[in-house]
Amino acid sequence: MHLCAEFFFRVKVPPPPTLEELLQFYEQNWRSAGYESTEEEANYKAYGREILTAFWEIHSRDFRMPLAVEKLFYIDVDDIKFRGFIDRVDKLESGGLSIVDYKTNKELFTADYLEKDLQLTLYQLAAEQLWQLPVEKLTLYHMRSNTPVSCPSRGQMQLNDARQLVLDVADKINQQIFPATENDYCPCDFPEHCPYYRHQYSQNAPEATDTEVPPIAIGGDEIERYASLQVQIKALQEELAVLRQEIIDYCEAEDMKRVYGTESEITYQMVDITGYNEEEVRAFLEPEGLWERVTGLDQSRLKQLLTDEAVAQDIKNRIQSLRQIISTQKRLLVKKRQNEDKET
Numbered sequence: 001m002h003l004c005a006e007f008f009f010r011v012k013v014p015p016p017p018t019l020e021e022l023l024q025f026y027e028q029n030w031r032s033a034g035y036e037s038t039e040e041e042a043n044y045k046a047y048g049r050e051i052l053t054a055f056w057e058i059h060s061r062d063f064r065m066p067l068a069v070e071k072l073f074y075i076d077v078d079d080i081k082f083r084g085f086i087d088r089v090d091k092l093e094s095g096g097l098s099i100v101d102y103k104t105n106k107e108l109f110t111a112d113y114l115e116k117d118l119q120l121t122l123y124q125l126a127a128e129q130l131w132q133l134p135v136e137k138l139t140l141y142h143m144r145s146n147t148p149v150s151c152p153s154r155g156q157m158q159l160n161d162a163r164q165l166v167l168d169v170a171d172k173i174n175q176q177i178f179p180a181t182e183n184d185y186c187p188c189d190f191p192e193h194c195p196y197y198r199h200q201y202s203q204n205a206p207e208a209t210d211t212e213v214p215p216i217a218i219g220g221d222e223i224e225r226y227a228s229l230q231v232q233i234k235a236l237q238e239e240l241a242v243l244r245q246e247i248i249d250y251c252e253a254e255d256m257k258r259v260y261g262t263e264s265e266i267t268y269q270m271v272d273i274t275g276y277n278e279e280e281v282r283a284f285l286e287p288e289g290l291w292e293r294v295t296g297l298d299q300s301r302l303k304q305l306l307t308d309e310a311v312a313q314d315i316k317n318r319i320q321s322l323r324q325i326i327s328t329q330k331r332l333l334v335k336k337r338q339n340e341d342k343e344t
């Protein structure tokens with residue numbers, strides 16, 4: 001679609017290509033790879049033809065030569081060389097510039113999306129540096145519906161933020177900090193370097209490693225075994241939960257504390273979980289100037305306070321006395337009939 005829009009507008013003098021020429025160009029540049037069936041490919045191809053026909057009808061009617069098409073730019077952002085391509089730049093009657101970026105997104109863009117779109121902001125930076133003319137209009141062109149969605153140019157603050165972002169990203173790249181972030185367009189053109197895809201792309205040719213002791217190579221067998229163990233564990237956990245409940249119900253109904261198998265015995269216990277009531281602890285610690293140290297009753301910070309030598313013993317005792325049962329858990333203690341304990 002991008003190539004066709006470029007072909008349509010990249011004429012040396014008007015008129016633009018005829019519809020037949022545009023559709024012929026489309027046919028010649030069609031790529032068949034990536035479709036699941038010939039039927040799917042045919043459907044997409046017909047859909048593309050429809051879009052292009054509407055595109056041609058709209059733009060051939062009031063065709064105007066653009067200032068630039070698929071314009072390659074190199075700009076300087078505080079000594080950082082920044083490169084990109086702008087789909088189309090038009091010169092407006094006012095003398096300012098209009099930037100158009102073609103998009104094949106499914107959904108039409110919202111106003112919020114348009115106003116925050118970083119690509120358009122960077123294009124404005126580039127165009128104003130390149131032509132020394134003000135950008136007055138920014139457009140995302142929704143190819144599927146042939147709808148241009150436009151907004152006025154960015155203000156100075158947004159341009160400065162984008163400039164700063166370029167500098168920050170360049171700085172991180174210089175420091176080799178560029179963590180992969182998965183997104184809708186993955187895998188990109190560099191899957192063999194990406195931590196999310198490198199394994200998939202290197203399975204036939206594992207990379208040499210510089211480490212003295214190479215890690216154990218993980219291949220398809222290990223992955224499948226792990227996945228299958230996960231499934232088994234889940235099934236076992238479900239079975240364990242059902243059995244656990246049956247044993248507890250039995251112990252409670254028969255008023256028994258221990259049940260016996262041929263090799264194991266299981267003791268049924270009710271275990272009290274103790275902790276602190278926030279209101280009570282706060283009422284005590286606040287006047288002592290210690291409440292902030294446990295920030296909103298963080299139980300681990302409270303424990304630290306109790307082991308802090310600088311805190312007076314009577315305060316510690318008072319805190320300890322506030323300890324209370326906050327819940328009760330049922331536990332089954334599994335034991336081999338001779339030794340070794342194991343909790344569930």
Ligand code: SF4
Nearest residue numbers: 180181186187188194
């Ligand atoms: S494949 Fe990896 S490197 Fe490429 S865009 Fe996705 S996360 Fe980033």
